[in-house]
Amino acid sequence: MYDLYFNWKFVWVKAGLASLTTNATTYHSQPAYRMNLLAISGKRADYFFKMRDTLTCVMGQKLEPRYFRKGAEEGKRYTVDEARFSYKDGLCFVNQKRTHRDGEVQEMEYSDSRCIYDMLTILAQARSYDPADYKIGDKIKFPMATGRKVEEQTLIYRGKENVKAENGVTYRCLIFSLVEYDKKGKEKEVITFFVSDDKNHLPVRLDMYLNFGSAKAFLRSVSGNRHPLTSVVK
Known part of the structure; x- marks a missing residue:
């Protein structure tokens, strides 16, 4: 569970809640994982910007995407994105x-010799990486389905930092940045992930740079973690 904060006029305001869950499931009779992300702005925040986002993905045991859906009510805009993934001949x-x-419905198809990710499976994939051999500044490039097209994305490893969560616990975290590049090659930060430096790689904090401002999500509570939280700073 996470608490959401939005930045309005240089003031950080508690604006809502988010939950991230992962469960075992089956997809087309095969073992799989299902991840859900739910983000809801509170009544106070709704006055400025209403947000009701529900993201669901299904991925195989190797974390390869199978299905993705995002229902997003953001301000006056409401869209439903769906993506179905398949694999054949490499x-x-x-x-x-x-x-x-x-x-109105917009559809597109795309193929790539690399694995194409969605917004949730790339988070799961990033959490699965072993950062032991990473150097600060290392880049991971991948294609991501974004609703209407597939875009080239870059994830950059930034290093480590101690981060205090909303529950008062401090975690030693690995830092990753999802960035975009403009036509001149200038780097633009999109999301910064702070994940626990243990086998869980639990998202502890997310910094999001949005069109209408910036937002942060702070970990409030966690349950059902598979591994001990050895990243907790005593």
């Missing part, structure tokens, strides 16, 4: 569909 195929509030 290629990854994705079929994407975006449905708008007025019923």
